[in-house]
Amino acid sequence: MVSSVDAGVSLVEAKMSDCKTFALFLKHLHFHEDLCFIFTQHGIKLTTEDSKIFQANAFLQKELFRDYQWHSSLEDGQEIAFDLDLPSLLDAISLFGGTTASLYLRYLEGRPLQVWLEDQGVVVEVHVKVRRPWEPVDFNFVKAAISAKILFAAEHMKEILGDLDGLSEYVEIKIHQERALFQLKTKSAIGDCTIEIPESSELISHFSANEDVEMTYKAFLLKQAFKPVAAAEKVSFRVSPDGLLCIQYMIRMGEVKSFLEFICCPSETSD
Amino acid sequence: MKCIIPSPNVKVFARAIHSLAKIGDELYLVPQIDGLALRTINSSRSAFTSFLFNPAYFSVYDEQKTSDEVPNCKIIMRRAVAIFKSISQVDRMVEAACIQIDPSESQVRIELRCKFNVTKSYVVPFLEADTVKAQYDTSESSNHLDIDSKTLSSVFDSFLQNQEEVTMIASPGEFKLKNFIEDQDEMSRRHAVSTVFTMKIPEFQSYAIKETSHVTYCLKELRSFNGFAEAFSLPLSATFDVGGKPIVFALSHEGFYEAALVMATIDENSATDPIPVNTGERLLSHVEPPPKASTQREPKPGKTSHLTPGVTPILAKEPLNRELLTPDVMAEMSMDQGGIWDIEGNEETVPRSPPSKKARVVFKRCFDATFYPQNMTAATRVLAPDSDDDDES
Numbered sequence: 001m002v003s004s005v006d007a008g009v010s011l012v013e014a015k016m017s018d019c020k021t022f023a024l025f026l027k028h029l030h031f032h033e034d035l036c037f038i039f040t041q042h043g044i045k046l047t048t049e050d051s052k053i054f055q056a057n058a059f060l061q062k063e064l065f066r067d068y069q070w071h072s073s074l075e076d077g078q079e080i081a082f083d084l085d086l087p088s089l090l091d092a093i094s095l096f097g098g099t100t101a102s103l104y105l106r107y108l109e110g111r112p113l114q115v116w117l118e119d120q121g122v123v124v125e126v127h128v129k130v131r132r133p134w135e136p137v138d139f140n141f142v143k144a145a146i147s148a149k150i151l152f153a154a155e156h157m158k159e160i161l162g163d164l165d166g167l168s169e170y171v172e173i174k175i176h177q178e179r180a181l182f183q184l185k186t187k188s189a190i191g192d193c194t195i196e197i198p199e200s201s202e203l204i205s206h207f208s209a210n211e212d213v214e215m216t217y218k219a220f221l222l223k224q225a226f227k228p229v230a231a232a233e234k235v236s237f238r239v240s241p242d243g244l245l246c247i248q249y250m251i252r253m254g255e256v257k258s259f260l261e262f263i264c265c266p267s268e269t270s271d
Numbered sequence: 272m273k274c275i276i277p278s279p280n281v282k283v284f285a286r287a288i289h290s291l292a293k294i295g296d297e298l299y300l301v302p303q304i305d306g307l308a309l310r311t312i313n314s315s316r317s318a319f320t321s322f323l324f325n326p327a328y329f330s331v332y333d334e335q336k337t338s339d340e341v342p343n344c345k346i347i348m349r350r351a352v353a354i355f356k357s358i359s360q361v362d363r364m365v366e367a368a369c370i371q372i373d374p375s376e377s378q379v380r381i382e383l384r385c386k387f388n389v390t391k392s393y394v395v396p397f398l399e400a401d402t403v404k405a406q407y408d409t410s411e412s413s414n415h416l417d418i419d420s421k422t423l424s425s426v427f428d429s430f431l432q433n434q435e436e437v438t439m440i441a442s443p444g445e446f447k448l449k450n451f452i453e454d455q456d457e458m459s460r461r462h463a464v465s466t467v468f469t470m471k472i473p474e475f476q477s478y479a480i481k482e483t484s485h486v487t488y489c490l491k492e493l494r495s496f497n498g499f500a501e502a503f504s505l506p507l508s509a510t511f512d513v514g515g516k517p518i519v520f521a522l523s524h525e526g527f528y529e530a531a532l533v534m535a536t537i538d539e540n541s542a543t544d545p546i547p548v549n550t551g552e553r554l555l556s557h558v559e560p561p562p563k564a565s566t567q568r569e570p571k572p573g574k575t576s577h578l579t580p581g582v583t584p585i586l587a588k589e590p591l592n593r594e595l596l597t598p599d600v601m602a603e604m605s606m607d608q609g610g611i612w613d614i615e616g617n618e619e620t621v622p623r624s625p626p627s628k629k630a631r632v633v634f635k636r637c638f639d640a641t642f643y644p645q646n647m648t649a650a651t652r653v654l655a656p657d658s659d660d661d662d663e664s
Contacts, residue, residue, distance in 0.1 A: 156386070159357075159360055163356070190349060190350040191393055191395040191396060192393065192394040193391065194391070195389065195391050196389065196391075197387075197388070197389050198388055200388055202387045203387045
């Protein structure tokens, strides 16, 4: 299947039976063109960022792959990182359209990323140029203190999150500690809208708030962040004391759980 | 006014709004003793639709009239449609809808109580106040027919989706519906596709035609109105006269809600004009004398022209100092009266020559009651940068 004349040793090889998963993650990250692609021992991490105020991360664990080869010369904890053009990679993965083609990724030091797709005997080979990696912002969310954390069942959240007013520039998120209430508010020239979900709702499986949260975010960023809800099983909202919002989706692919998260900085409004 | 719509009825309300949205851009909410009316009028003022939801339709209907004033509640249609965006979602998720009209704050509050304890609240501000009411007297109309909405829908399928007007030829023995081709040059007329749909009397639920009439009206609005009727398997009734007089389509779900679509029709006598004109006359607003005639202020119960044939016209809300128009006066007025009804405002009811239909189509936005800059789809692409540069000294 390998037609490349590269005789070098590949540092990483990853085979996936179905490229749809990979394509799905890339699509949700496709709000910016530069993709930070990192191969690690444990899987692939993809990151995109917009002006340092909005970041999306996708983790594809190695269990998702039929075969994941990590070269023995690589040390523990070492990462192979590079930057590439996301639309090009997405085009390459989608070459067979919606069919379930199998995917084979191969990376050799200093060479373009090699991508093969195979569907019913037809093979496509794509080389995607890679560039020097850039450093994504480390929002330090994992270690940071959390003001509030809410876990939702994603199934019905799609209709709720998809209903946001299209004309509104900002979305306000309010979490009331005492009333145990989660609120999403939008304002526009044609009216105000408030969506309220109390802790008692079946949609919320976990609700904890150390203090009241009242933060405003740019609507078009949140809309991007709400898109994966249709594909997810669970979604969590976490807010830091600074107002950093982290929306994390758990997407189940068979037995394996993968994660997609969006980190959004708050905005200041003139209100 | 406060009212609550229980679960199975919310989707009817949502469908009514969708139907109204296909006709007009502004939604009038008029709380009355006999129910909540939703009304709209199309941009060329040739079609008026009104849905009346009776108090029995609601689980709570509290008119809360604090004064004699009927609140003028007009909101932008787009907002109403956005709130009830998806009929299937409304059906699945919404358990109750609470509507509160607050004249003191000039806003409408709509609260959707959904499954899983989720609440969606919307606050929509009023647009500048005016009212719109159609006045017509169906008791004098010579022709009436009732037809199943599904049958009518299949008739419409025979016409092109973008067909603007149709001509209905109802004679005692036969019914025909054909597409209306505007008087254009000979060449275009020869190449236009002509569709004629003929129906026999047994296909109607009732058919009482006293005199043959040719009536031409807009198909688009009727399609939308019939769409609502079809969704709930309701029959449609049509009451009409000759061309030039309005045609009224009505539906009702006994005791719960009823609706009417009043449309202007083209006067066949003026069909020889190069550009046909909408001359739906005899529907001028019957305006009030100054407020001291207080007994005439309120629309009297049972006298709304809403759906019952033979009912007297609704009295429009008063601006002051208008001449009281009696039916005799109206009959004397020229057939060229433009528009069916007047929108209250500061304009006078001076007969004016109606804008030509072509102009209405081409300059559609100029006939809109209001103009929203965000609706402009015209070029947002800047062809040349500003010549004034702030940085230049």
